[in-house]
Amino acid sequence: MEAEVLVIGAGPAGATVADRLARAGHDVLVVEEHPRVGYPVQCAGLVSARVLELAQSRAMVRTPVHGATVFSPGLRGVAFRAPDPRAYVIDRAGLDIALAERAARAGARFETGLRFDGASRRADGSFAARLTAADGGERTISARLLVGADGVTSAVARALRLRRPVEILPAFEAEFPRSPGDPDRVEVYLGRRIAPGLFGWWIPDGAGGARVGVAVSAGPVSARAYFERLLVHLERRFGTVLTGATAYLVSGIPIGLVPRTAGDGALLVGDAAAQVKPLSGGGIFTGMRCAEIAAEVAHAALAAGDLSARRLGEYDERWRAELGDEFSRALYLRRVLLRLSDDDLERVIAALDGAGMRETIVAFGDIDFPSHLARRLFRQSPSLVRLFPKALGALRSSRAGRVPDVEPARSRAAK
Numbered sequence: 001m002e003a004e005v006l007v008i009g010a011g012p013a014g015a016t017v018a019d020r021l022a023r024a025g026h027d028v029l030v031v032e033e034h035p036r037v038g039y040p041v042q043c044a045g046l047v048s049a050r051v052l053e054l055a056q057s058r059a060m061v062r063t064p065v066h067g068a069t070v071f072s073p074g075l076r077g078v079a080f081r082a083p084d085p086r087a088y089v090i091d092r093a094g095l096d097i098a099l100a101e102r103a104a105r106a107g108a109r110f111e112t113g114l115r116f117d118g119a120s121r122r123a124d125g126s127f128a129a130r131l132t133a134a135d136g137g138e139r140t141i142s143a144r145l146l147v148g149a150d151g152v153t154s155a156v157a158r159a160l161r162l163r164r165p166v167e168i169l170p171a172f173e174a175e176f177p178r179s180p181g182d183p184d185r186v187e188v189y190l191g192r193r194i195a196p197g198l199f200g201w202w203i204p205d206g207a208g209g210a211r212v213g214v215a216v217s218a219g220p221v222s223a224r225a226y227f228e229r230l231l232v233h234l235e236r237r238f239g240t241v242l243t244g245a246t247a248y249l250v251s252g253i254p255i256g257l258v259p260r261t262a263g264d265g266a267l268l269v270g271d272a273a274a275q276v277k278p279l280s281g282g283g284i285f286t287g288m289r290c291a292e293i294a295a296e297v298a299h300a301a302l303a304a305g306d307l308s309a310r311r312l313g314e315y316d317e318r319w320r321a322e323l324g325d326e327f328s329r330a331l332y333l334r335r336v337l338l339r340l341s342d343d344d345l346e347r348v349i350a351a352l353d354g355a356g357m358r359e360t361i362v363a364f365g366d367i368d369f370p371s372h373l374a375r376r377l378f379r380q381s382p383s384l385v386r387l388f389p390k391a392l393g394a395l396r397s398s399r400a401g402r403v404p405d406v407e408p409a410r411s412r413a414a415k
């Protein structure tokens with residue numbers, strides 16, 4: 001079997017790159033290891049309007065949300081509400097299916113139940129990809145360009161030695177068909193006991209239930225154990241126990257900047273390239289946007305007959321020029337946040353509750369570019385500056401692609 005472009009993985013990044021390349025007239029084959037596109041769902045499904053624009057559809061929206069409440073480890077909450085929707089809770093499987101259908105309408109072929117195992121390069125520069133079907137049968141597919149859109153564990157990245165390991169945050173989520181809580185607001189739970197390394201979340205599902213989960217730094221305690229602690233926390237918050245979970249999700253979130261996302265005849269997009277927002281773990285918008293850039297660069301490279309790493313490296317440069325600065329600042333902030341004790345986090349929440357802070361958060365909050373808001377909050381709040389003296393200076397001086405050092409010993413001593 002042959003294809004001009006072979007895309008591994010039918011998630012949002014793979015379907016977007018396939019759609020754009022098929023529209024540009026290329027012969028594209030997408031292979032997906034699971035029997036059905038979109039399943040199993042491995043996501044909380046909270047996205048910005050940018051994702052709906054990239055998908056050119058709102059059909060998968062379950063409910064808009066207008067705000068958030070962020071809880072300290074001691075359950076002090078600071079709540080924000082904007083007049084306009086700030087994010088959308090979506091049917092995540094519905095998004096993947098809609099994107100795949102759109103790509104198929106543009107001419108991309110899809111084969112499900114086919115797992116990519118590895119690839120070798122032929123003398124003419126094309127790839128021979130080795131795959132295994134659901135019945136155990138082995139297949140070889142030839143392609144001029146190989147796109148790894150195969151998520152956090154990316155077999156393509158491993159096969160091509162394109163990605164150094166990044167930090168992978170274990171995540172655990174459950175869906176509850178009924179839950180108390182404000183259906184118009186998401187909730188974020190901070191604290192080393194609840195979710196060291198990222199946070200816990202409660203997200204209304206638009207039908208009276210909620211998606212509840214945690215993502216944490218890898219360590220001796222499992223994400224599931226932290227999830228159980230979050231449930232105890234939620235019992236205190238709601239005064240009732242959440243029961244009857246209908247679905248569980250176990251996965252990982254890649255955090256960090258990988259050195260290269262393009263090689264000879266190959267590109268990585270989405271989670272496979274760790275194109276994930278470091279402060280939230282969200283990767284749908286960033287993965288889809290980078291997939292668009294990947295398709296533009298691939299189209300020009302295919303037309304020029306030059307699929308060298310040098311030519312395809314333009315993709316690497318372009319997506320970093322667009323998102324690299326935000327990723328670098330967010331990575332830096334994340335490293336600063338990781339150093340905070342639960343007492344420090346109480347002080348952060350108290351500072352966010354301070355005069356004028358809510359207004360700033362409502363005016364400048366953007367789930368895709370949170371570092372812009374962080375900069376403003378630092379400028380506005382002397383108590384935040386006291387908590388993060390070094391962060392402020394580093395953020396002021398940071399440039400695209402540069403992640404300032406945290407200097408652990410001195411920053412803790414400064415408190």
Ligand SMILES: Cc1cc2nc3c(=O)[nH]c(=O)nc-3n(C[C@H](O)[C@H](O)[C@H](O)COP(=O)(O)OP(=O)(O)OC[C@H]3O[C@@H](n4cnc5c(N)ncnc54)[C@H](O)[C@@H]3O)c2cc1C
Pocket residue numbers: 008009010011012013014031032033034038042043044045046047114115116117149150151152154155171172173213249251252253269270271272276281282283284285287
């Ligand atoms: C618990 C959790 C909650 C999240 N919540 C959000 C959120 O609210 N908002 C947000 O923006 N992001 C969220 N994310 C992140 C988001 O899910 C990912 O960033 C996004 O799915 C990445 O899209 P992708 O297309 O790169 O990869 P994926 O969606 O992971 O798709 C990769 C596809 O490749 C397939 N595949 C893998 N290996 C192979 C192989 N060897 N051969 C063939 N096919 C293969 C997989 O089956 C899969 O279908 C969350 C992640 C987790 C774990």
